[in-house]
Amino acid sequence: xxxxxxxxxxxxxxxxxxxxxxxxxxxxxxxxxxxxxxxxxxxxxxxxxxxxxxxxxxxxxxxxxxxxxxxxxxxxxxxxxxxxxxxxxxxxxxxxxxxxxxxxxxxxxxxxxxxxxxxxxxxxxxxxxxxxxxxxxxxxxxxxxxxxxxxxxxxxxxxxxxxxxxxxxxxxxxxxxxxxxxxxxxxxxxxxxxxxxxxxxxxxxxxxxxxxxxxxxxxxxxxxxxxxxxxxxxxxxxxxxxxxxxxxxxxxxxxxxxxxxxxxxxxxxxxxxxxxxxxxxxxxxxxxxxxxxxxxxxxxxxxxxxxxxxxxxxxxxxxxxxxxxxxxxxxxx
Numbered sequence: 039x040x041x042x043x044x045x046x047x048x049x050x051x052x053x054x055x056x057x058x059x060x061x062x063x064x065x066x067x068x069x070x071x072x073x074x075x076x077x078x079x080x081x082x083x084x085x086x087x088x089x090x091x092x093x094x095x096x097x098x099x100x101x102x103x104x105x106x107x108x109x110x111x112x113x114x115x116x117x118x119x120x121x122x123x124x125x126x127x128x129x130x131x132x133x134x135x136x137x138x139x140x141x142x143x144x145x146x147x148x149x150x151x152x153x154x155x156x157x158x159x160x161x162x163x164x165x166x167x168x169x170x171x172x173x174x175x176x177x178x179x180x181x182x183x184x185x186x187x188x189x190x191x192x193x194x195x196x197x198x199x200x201x202x203x204x205x206x207x208x209x210x211x212x213x214x215x216x217x218x219x220x221x222x223x224x225x226x227x228x229x230x231x232x233x234x235x236x237x238x239x240x241x242x243x244x245x246x247x248x249x250x251x252x253x254x255x256x257x258x259x260x261x262x263x264x265x266x267x268x269x270x271x272x273x274x275x276x277x278x279x280x281x282x283x284x285x286x287x288x289x290x291x292x293x294x295x296x297x298x299x300x301x302x303x304x305x306x307x308x309x310x311x312x313x314x315x316x317x318x319x320x321x322x323x324x325x326x327x328x329x330x331x332x333x334x335x336x337x338x339x340x341x342x343x344x345x346x347x348x349x350x351x352x353x354x355x356x357x358x359x360x361x362x363x364x365x366x367x368x369x370x371x
Contacts, residue, residue: 060274065302069342071363075206075316076122076352077329078141081108082172082182083351086328094147096171103353107169107182109139110189111199121356124204126348129193131216136160137193137223140168143210147171149186156211163190193223201231206257206286209239209247217243221250229253236286236314255314257286266293273298276307283311288348290321291335305345316346333358 082102084095106113109127117125129137138160145151149166151158168190169182191199193207209216220243224232237247238257248256264281266289272279276299287308289297294317297304308315319328319335329350330336336347336358343363349355 060299060303062299062302065306067302067306067344070344072339072343072359073123073314073316073346074121074352074356074359075124075126075346075348076117076120077126077348077350078108078128079110079113079117079122079125080104080106080120080352081113081350082106094171096148097173097177099172099174101174102181107172107186107189109141109191110168110186111191111196112189114196114200114203117352118200118203120352121360122352124206124346126206126208127193127196128208128210129220130155130210131219132156132158132160132163132192134159134161137220138163139191139193139196141210160192164188166190197227197231197235202234204234204236206236206238209237209243212240212242214242214246217246218250221247221254224251224254238286238288253284255284255286255312257288261285262287262289266297269297273304273307278307278311282308282313285311285313287313287315288318289315290319291317291330291339292320301340301343301345314346316348318348331355337362 082096083100085098085100089095104116106116114125114127127139128141129139130143132138133156136159138155140155140163142148142155144154145158145166146153148168148171150170151163151166155163165188167184167187169184169186170180172182173180196205207220209220220237224235224237224247232251232254236255236257237244241258241260244256244258244261247254261281265279265285265287268279268281269277294300294304294315299307305315317330319330319332330347331349331351331354333355336355339347339362347355
């Protein structure tokens with residue numbers, strides 16, 4: 039009986055220690071407001087029913103709430119003006135050694151052009167109308183046709199226009215050569231400017247960027263999986279796996295809630311290895327691409343939550359964030 043009592047006392051003590059080690063009560067992290075990552079800046083929303091990887095989203099646009107087109111400098115300016123702290127943008131290499139900022143693998147959906155985006159020069163892409171294919175009524179009207187001519191920017195244009203803004207650069211391929219080319223270009227930037235940037239996308243190009251530029255914040259499916267699985271196994275002790283170091287984490291909100299020390303101890307640990315955390319919408323199978331767009335979920339975030347969120351509906355969620363968290367405390371990454 040005495041041995042059994044000692045055994046169960048030991049179990050209870052160990053459980054209490056683990057709980058205390060992962061309690062936000064031990065965090066010195068001040069309350070604040072979320073850091074907001076705007077996916078593609080201010081973008082036109084679209085019907086996501088039965089969405090596939092090759093679905094032309096411009097052809098299923100929902101009624102417009104604003105006049106901006108994704109991945110344009112005007113859209114980015116508007117997103118920062120609304121309160122975004124960081125923006126996601128998509129890139130493709132061009133035949134003349136630039137990187138075009140454009141979402142789609144091909145031009146056929148959004149523009150009057152044809153073929154793969156990367157098979158064109160930046161000069162050719164500049165002549166296209168990126169608003170050409172948007173329609174909310176099955177092709178009866180095209181409200182942005184003629185309004186997007188010359189609006190596809192290059193990556194160097196964006197960073198010259200916003201030298202001290204934070205961007206997540208999405209590499210759209212799994213070609214390691216593209217990662218090497220991007221790393222070579224990023225290597226021409228000052229380390230202080232690179233610190234504003236994060237690169238994510240296919241495992242192979244992201245690994246190439248990380249190999250060439252170990253100081254870059256990066257994210258790939260492989261690095262996210264390794265970080266989360268290893269942290270789930272050992273994070274109770276406070277251990278942060280090497281796979282989490284100097285990274286960017288995009289985590290569905292219903293998975294983040296199960297991370298050891300959520301929210302503040304988890305955020306403290308990721309900050310200690312210079313890793314940025316952004317919440318996505320709930321994971322229910324498939325990929326992790328849906329932003330945190332539901333106002334009700336934002337209202338349910340922990341009081342003083344000062345990690346990040348990624349959203350596809352910045353214009354809808356910013357008023358909710360201000361109402362829920364106020365504007366007095368500075369956002370923290």
